Amino acid sequence: MANVFACTSLKIINLFFLLLLVDVSATTLVPLPNLTLETETLKVFCMTLVSEDKILFSDAINKKIILFDKCNGKQFSEILLRASPRIIYMVDNSQAVASTSDKYIQWINIPSNVLTTDSEIKVDVEIYGLTCRGDNFVVAHESPPGVAIIGKDGKVIHKVDNVISGRKLFENPRCITTPSDGSIYVTDRGTRQIFRFDACLTVLQSFSGELLSYPLGIIYINRDQLLVCNKDDDNIILIRPSSNSMTVLLDKQHGIECPTSLGFCKEQKKLYISSLGQLNSVLVFKLT
DSSP states (O other): BBBOOOOTTEEEOOOOOOOOSSOOSSSEEEEEEEEOOSOOOOOOOOOEEEESSSSEEEEETTTTTEEEEEETEEEEEEEEEOOOOEEEEEEEEEEEEEEEETTEEEEOOOSOOEEEEEEEEEEEEEEEEEEETTEEEEEETTTTEEEEEEESOOOOEEEEEEHHTTSSSEEEEEEEOTTTTTTTEEEETTTTTTEOTTTTOOOEEOSTTTOOOEEEEEEEEEEEEEEEEGGGEEEEEEEEETTTTTEEEOGGGGOSSSEEEEEEEEETTTEEEEEETTTTTTEEEEEO
């Protein structure tokens, strides 16, 4: 599992990567009709926004990556992988990467409305969290649990795990977001924490508390706002790193049920939430 899921600049908005000046605490989140996907039964664990009109999903059960129209839910294209995709991440306007259960990172081309596979990179661990930072990948993995920065050749540049840290830092590290200030945020569902690292994977800060029962997908909104999927309590948590504070932004009353990944489209001011409780469907909220 991962994703959280998940989220690029300009007109391409990545689920796990943006935003700059939005203040979600000072806006009203108005529920819009769900985005209903025209496909076979799909439990959405990870999604990522490709553009203003396209959205990408991982289908771990059927070993597929699927591209949909974000406006009407119609399917554009799909590709079958040899192993289950864990997490997907938009690298640029026309390329994504997906980690797979057989310990590969698969490059995916999205030149138009058709998905095609490209080269792949063999890694030593099964990756459950994945982003890019410059020319490198930032990954979260298990067996052993840890976080690593690896090059495009699959070689480890920096890493941190329980042995290196000298304490039980991780149990089940999952989703990652990498804001432009150089920080790296990682959720860990086992320890019920969120860690903030620097570019060399030194721990700068951690977030924990009664509100965090099962943190998964995470996105960075601005210098002092993170949104986190809290799966077991059916809510979305707003975290302010400057004060180490957490508040519930959305919950079951808003239709949140087992949320896994998040995406935000800056141009349209829309928040997308995928969840295991919504088959073939994504919750959509408008920021006003």
